[in-house]
Structures are given as structure tokens and as C-alpha cells.
Amino acid sequence: MGVRTNVPFSELTPEERDIVFNGPAVKKHILYKPKKGDDFAELDFTYFNAVYTVENALAKAKDEKGLKRVARFLKEGPCADCSGTRLSAVARAPHVRGLNLAEAGAMTLDAAADWVRGVPESLRPDMRPMATNICESFLDVARRLLGLGLGYLALDRAGATLSTGERQRVQLARAVRNRTTGVLYVLDEPSIGLHPSNVDGLLGVMYDLAADGNSVVVVDHDVRVLKACDHLIEMGLVAGAEGGHVIAQGTVGEVAANPSSRIAPFLSDQVSARIRERVAESQVFSLGHIRMTTSQLHTVKPLDVDIPRGRLVAVTGVSGSGKTTVVLESLIPALKAQAAGERLPEHVLELKAEGINRANLIDATPIGANVRSTVATYADIHDELRRAFARADDAKAGGWKAGDFSYNTGRLRCPTCDGTGSISLDVQFLPDVTIECPDCGGSRYASEADAIRRAVKAAKGKAAKMKVPDKRKAAKEKLSEATDQGGGNISLSLPQLMAMSVDQALAVTSDLKKVHARLTTLHDLGLGYLTLGEPTPALSGGEAQRLKLASEMGKAQSDAVFVFDEPTIGLHPFDVRVLLGVFDRLVASGATVVVIEHDLDVIANADWIIDMGPGGGESGGRIVATGTPEQIAANPNSITGRYLR
Numbered sequence: 001m002g003v004r005t006n007v008p009f010s011e012l013t014p015e016e017r018d019i020v021f022n023g024p025a026v027k028k029h030i031l032y033k034p035k036k037g038d039d040f041a042e043l044d045f046t047y048f049n050a051v052y053t054v055e056n057a058l059a060k061a062k063d064e065k066g067l068k069r070v071a072r073f074l075k076e077g078p079c080a081d082c083s084g085t086r087l088s089a090v091a092r093a094p095h096v097r098g099l100n101l102a103e104a105g106a107m108t109l110d111a112a113a114d115w116v117r118g119v120p121e122s123l124r125p126d127m128r129p130m131a132t133n134i135c136e137s138f139l140d141v142a143r144r145l146l147g148l149g150l151g152y153l154a155l156d157r158a159g160a161t162l163s164t165g166e167r168q169r170v171q172l173a174r175a176v177r178n179r180t181t182g183v184l185y186v187l188d189e190p191s192i193g194l195h196p197s198n199v200d201g202l203l204g205v206m207y208d209l210a211a212d213g214n215s216v217v218v219v220d221h222d223v224r225v226l227k228a229c230d231h232l233i234e235m236g237l238v239a240g241a242e243g244g245h246v247i248a249q250g251t252v253g254e255v256a257a258n259p260s261s262r263i264a265p266f267l268s269d270q271v272s273a274r275i276r277e278r279v280a281e282s283q284v285f286s287l288g289h290i291r292m293t294t295s296q297l298h299t300v301k302p303l304d305v306d307i308p309r310g311r312l313v314a315v316t317g318v319s320g321s322g323k324t325t326v327v328l329e330s331l332i333p334a335l336k337a338q339a340a341g342e343r344l345p346e347h348v349l350e351l352k353a354e355g356i357n358r359a360n361l362i363d364a365t366p367i368g369a370n371v372r373s374t375v376a377t378y379a380d381i382h383d384e385l386r387r388a389f390a391r392a393d394d395a396k397a398g399g400w401k402a403g404d405f406s407y408n409t410g411r412l413r414c415p416t417c418d419g420t421g422s423i424s425l426d427v428q429f430l431p432d433v434t435i436e437c438p439d440c441g442g443s444r445y446a447s448e449a450d451a452i453r454r455a456v457k458a459a460k461g462k463a464a465k466m467k468v469p470d471k472r473k474a475a476k477e478k479l480s481e482a483t484d485q486g487g488g489n490i491s492l493s494l495p496q497l498m499a500m501s502v503d504q505a506l507a508v509t510s511d512l513k514k515v516h517a518r519l520t521t522l523h524d525l526g527l528g529y530l531t532l533g534e535p536t537p538a539l540s541g542g543e544a545q546r547l548k549l550a551s552e553m554g555k556a557q558s559d560a561v562f563v564f565d566e567p568t569i570g571l572h573p574f575d576v577r578v579l580l581g582v583f584d585r586l587v588a589s590g591a592t593v594v595v596i597e598h599d600l601d602v603i604a605n606a607d608w609i610i611d612m613g614p615g616g617g618e619s620g621g622r623i624v625a626t627g628t629p630e631q632i633a634a635n636p637n638s639i640t641g642r643y644l645r
């Protein structure tokens with residue numbers, strides 16, 4: 001056939017390669033040897049070229065698997081005829097205000113709205129009335145989408161590439177346009193990721209839906225959304241097993257006046273927004289600067305960013321204004337590169353951050369992939385507890401060592417669930433069901449561990465009142481008898497301790513210095529209610545975020561930058577305050593804390609604000625204003641500032 005078969009493809013001549021790709025089909029009479037057996041067989045075989053073979057396989061592929069096999073020989077690109085606009089030459093021919101349909105569709109909503117406004121004027125007088133009509137209905141829909149902060153989206157953007165929040169807002173705008181009546185709309189935290197100015201747009205949509213005769217049920221934490229509702233239902237009192245009750249309901253005024261409501265103080269503005277003691281304006285940069293100069297990246301223009309060291313800094317702006325690009329794609333990689341002695345990212349022209357060696361992004365992703373990671377192991381408490389229990393007389397008498405107390409590998413782990421605390425049941429025709437281990441009741445330990453006890457030097461007065469938790473129900477009564485040795489002296493087993501909350505454990509570990517210190521840190525992070533044996537993958541995003549900081553607290557942090565990306569998402573206003581307290585402690589130990597945030601409580605408590613915008617996408621990407629919250633509030637250019645007044 002004119003192609004050597006004994007040399008690699010890369011060494012073939014151009015002529016030979018052309019034969020492989022495009023050569024004619026050749027029929028050959030061949031002798032071949034099957035994989036099994038030694039017999040040779042004769043066969044007539046037609047050799048087709050590579051292009052035909054792939055095209056043929058593609059045409060014959062009937063299922064996903066077949067397509068997948070061919071896919072590695074194919075590559076996708078824009079259509080050569082329409083260059084990806086999906087429109088034929090005929091459809092692209094007419095021009096309005098200098099643009100064809102494809103060009104108009106490629107504009108962002110912001111740009112398109114401007115363009116549409118001028119369309120009627122640009123047409124022949126006899127066409128203007130009709131054009132005005134069409135343009136008005138376009139602008140009516142656009143007004144809603146713009147109000148929801150979606151002006152930066154291109155009109156031809158594929159729906160599948162929208163973020164969850166963007167898609168939810170597009171759907172909301174469509175619901176209003178469809179003029180439904182009698183429909184129940186349920187919105188799950190629609191204010192997430194919305195700039196305060198877009199919360200106004202969201203409220204407008206909700207009012208319109210209700211005015212058309214629909215019902216809107218919204219689950220949210222944003223106090224401005226809550227205040228706009230006709231009827232409030234407050235659930236609580238706490239998260240988890242103790243929650244699940246309606247604690248207050250009624251109009252905003254009724255809930256605000258209800259003494260059992262937790263949200264009431266925030267509804268009636270009884271609490272001051274500014275809870276943190278901020279540095280004086282003249283002192284903001286007294287600990288130094290972090291300066292970064294960048295060139296254009298995506299829609300973000302070339303910037304000079306000046307961040308005060310050792311302060312709480314909020315980066316604000318509507319969605320798409322470039323906050324993420326500046327902080328997550330520029331600042332963090334640049335700081336990391338400089339600390340590692342590597343080259344700065346290409347678009348970062350200069351970085352001055354003397355003495356900064358660490359840049360940590362603290363996000364809300366779950367901790368640990370499996371159930372073996374618990375609060376106690378993650379916070380580095382469990383190893384200390386194992387050693388403490390191995391020192392107890394009971395353990396010495398039984399010959400148990402610290403390693404035996406590991407629920408992952410130790411001899412005292414529950415044999416039924418192998419120390420995971422749960423077992424998964426294979427239910428026919430249904431997905432597997434995971435249940436609490438029936439033998440250890442989720443404690444992860446074998447019953448031998450219950451008998452190994454440590455005397456507790458409890459904090460005065462607390463021991464007597466202490467309710468010792470016990471997960472193994474059958475043995476419960478016997479155990480609590482053994483526990484109470486009178487006179488406030490109690491002894492605890494490791495499974496009992498692991499079933500305690502952080503705050504309960506604090507009261508019974510005063511003699512264990514390291515454990516006590518780490519538990520105190522968890523308490524200060526607002527995590528005192530977590531159970532030591534709780535699996536970390538089950539924690540909420542906010543809990544995971546704070547637990548990740550446990551190992552950082554109490555250290556000198558003047559060489560560190562901590563970055564938080566919208567850390568208040570899904571947090572109750574109370575928890576926002578706890579988080580602000582955590583930021584304060586980090587700053588007090590010297591850290592520079594940079595927070596990308598829409599939450600006005602956090603923004604108002606920052607030492608310094610960098611406000612991006614003014615809009616999103618092409619109309620954003622600039623630093624609109626910098627300063628203290630007061631300076632931003634007084635700045636007429638800052639949209640964020642309007643909401644700080």
C-alpha cells in the first residue's frame with residue numbers, strides 16, 4: 001500500500017502519512033493467525049484509510065459507549081459557515097443600527113439594552129411605531145434581569161454555563177414575565193451572592209409575583225429580605241436535633257415584639273451594626289502595605305491595589321465586578337508565588353508584600369472525605385485523649401496502650417462497624433441505607449472501652465450537675481451507677497467523652513492542658529455545641545470554615561494573609577457576629593484578613609473597604625472607591641456606599 005508498517009507513525013514521510021489518512025481502500029488477501037491456537041487462516045480484508053474509518057465508526061455508533069470510543073479521534077470547533085453564531089448567511093444579512101443578529105446576540109445585556117433604546121430612532125419613520133413596541137417589551141424584560149444584577153451576561157451565553165445563583169435569577173425574571181396567577185414559588189436563599197443593590201431587584205421581583213396573585217415562600221437569612229415579607233415563620237431554637245420548632249410567627253412587627261424570637265433584635269434594629277472596634281482612619285496603614293499592580297485579566301482592567309496589613313479588609317462590588325479575579329486569581333497566587341520564591345503570575349506586574357509568607361484561602365468546603373474524620377481528630381484532641389486514657393489505672397491493669405484507643409486501628413474499636421459508628425445496609429432494589437451501628441450506638445468503640453475510666457477533676461460545682469452522655473442504651477443504667485462515686489467525683493470512659501459537646505468536655509478536662517487549650521479555641525470559634533465524635537463531613541459550610549481556623553488561632557500571624565470568599569453565606573445574623581469575632585482575633589494576632597463580601601454587617605465592621613465596579617462584566621473591573629466604611633458611605637461613586645448610610 002506504500003506505507004512502511006515497521007516504523008513509528010511519527011517517522012513516516014508526508015506521502016506515507018497522506019496514504020494513511022486519505023489513501024484509497026485496498027483489498028488484500030491475507031494470512032492471519034488467531035490469538036488462540038496455531039492454525040493460520042486465509043481472509044479477504046479491505047484496508048480503509050483513517051479518516052473513513054473514524055467517519056464510518058461515528059455513523060455506526062449507536063450508544064454512549066460507541067460515541068466515546070470514537071470521541072478521542074474527534075475535536076469540536078466553531079462551525080466554519082456561521083463561526084458559531086448558529087445563524088445562516090440569510091439570517092445574518094439584515095443590519096439594525098450597524099449590527100447583524102449574530103453581533104447583537106453576542107452583546108452583554110447591559111450593552112444590548114443601550115443598543116435597543118436607540119433602535120426605533122434609527123429606522124424609517126413608518127416602521128418606528130412597531131419597533132417602539134417591540135423594543136419596549138425587550139426593555140421590560142431586561143429591566144428585571146438588570147435589577148437582579150445580571151447585566152454582565154452575554155445574550156448568547158449557554159444556559160448550562162450559568163452558576164446556580166444566576167440560573168435561579170433568570171428563572172425568577174421569566175416567572176414574572178409569564179404573568180402567572182395562583183402559583184406557589186419557593187425560593188431557597190435567593191439573596192446568596194447578591195450585592196445589596198441587587199437585593200432591591202430581588203424584592204421587586206417578589207413583590208411583582210405576589211401582586212399577580214401568586215404566593216412566594218422564601219427561605220433566607222438576609223434581614224432586608226425578611227423585613228420585606230408579609231408573614232414570617234422563625235424556626236429554631238438551635239440547629240440539629242434540638243431544633244425543628246416554630247418559635248415565632250406573624251407579621252414583621254409581631255415577630256420583632258416576640259420575646260422568644262432570636263431574629264427579633266435584628267428586625268427592630270435594636271442591635272448596632274458596628275460591633276467591632278476599628279482602627280482610626282489615620283492608623284489604617286500603620287502596620288504596612290501589601291501593594292499589587294496587575295494588567296488586564298478577563299474583564300478586570302489594569303489595577304493598583306493597596307491593602308493595609310494587619311487589618312480586616314472587605315472587597316465589595318456587584319457580582320461580576322471582578323472581586324474574585326482580583327483576590328482569588330491575582331492576590332493569592334501572587335503571594336504564594338512570592339513566598340515560594342517563584343515567578344509571579346503573568347498578569348501580576350508587581351507585588352510588594354515584605355514579610356508575608358503565607359496566603360490561606362479559608363473556604364466552606366466540607367472537611368474530610370470519610371466518616372473517620374471527627375471533630376476530635378481534626379482539632380488534634382483525640383491523640384491526647386488516647387494517651388490520657390492509657391495512663392489511667394484501668395488501662396494499665398488491662399494492658400491497654402494509647403494505640404488501642406484509636407477507633408480506626410485500635411483493638412478497642414467496635415468490631416461490628418469497624419470504628420466508623422455506622423453500617424450500611426444493602427436494601428434490595430433501593431440505594432444502600434446507612435444506619436447507626438446497633439452494637440456501639442455510634443460511639444465507634446467496643447464494649448470493653450466502657451470499663452476503662454478516668455477520674456475527672458471537674459471544674460468546681462460543674463461535675464455534680466454534669467449529665468454524662470451514654471450512647472449504649474442497654475448498659476446505660478449500670479454505667480451511670482458506676483459513674484457517680486459521690487462527692488462530685490466522677491469518672492468517664494473515652495466513648496462517653498467523645499459523645500460530649502466541646503463545652504461539656506471543657507468542664508471535665510481541666511487537668512489535660514493541651515486538650516483544654518484546644519477545646520477552648522473551639523469554644524471561642526463559636527463551635528462549643530459540636531460533639532467531639534461528630535463526623536466532620538457532616539458539618540455545615542460555616543462550621544467547617546471555622547473549624548479549619550482552629551489550628552491557626554492563638555499563633556502569631558503577622559506573616560499571614562487569610563482570605564474568605566463570601567463567608568457569611570447561609571449564616572444567621574447571630575453567627576455573622578461570631579464570625580466577626582473570629583476575624584477580630586485573627587487581626588489581633590497580626591493577620592491580614594481579606595473578605596470578599598456582600599453582607600453589610602461584615603462590610604460595616606471592616607477597617608478598610610475596596611469597592612469594585614461600578615457594574616459587572618465589561619462595565620466593571622475597576623476600583624470605584626477605597627476607604628473606611630464612613631468614607632465609602634460618603635462616596636457618591638460607590639453603589640455599596642449607599643447601603644452603608
Ligand SMILES: [Zn+2]
Nearest residue numbers: 079081082086
Ligand atoms: Zn453553523
Ligand SMILES: [Zn+2]
Nearest residue numbers: 414417437440
Ligand atoms: Zn459499632
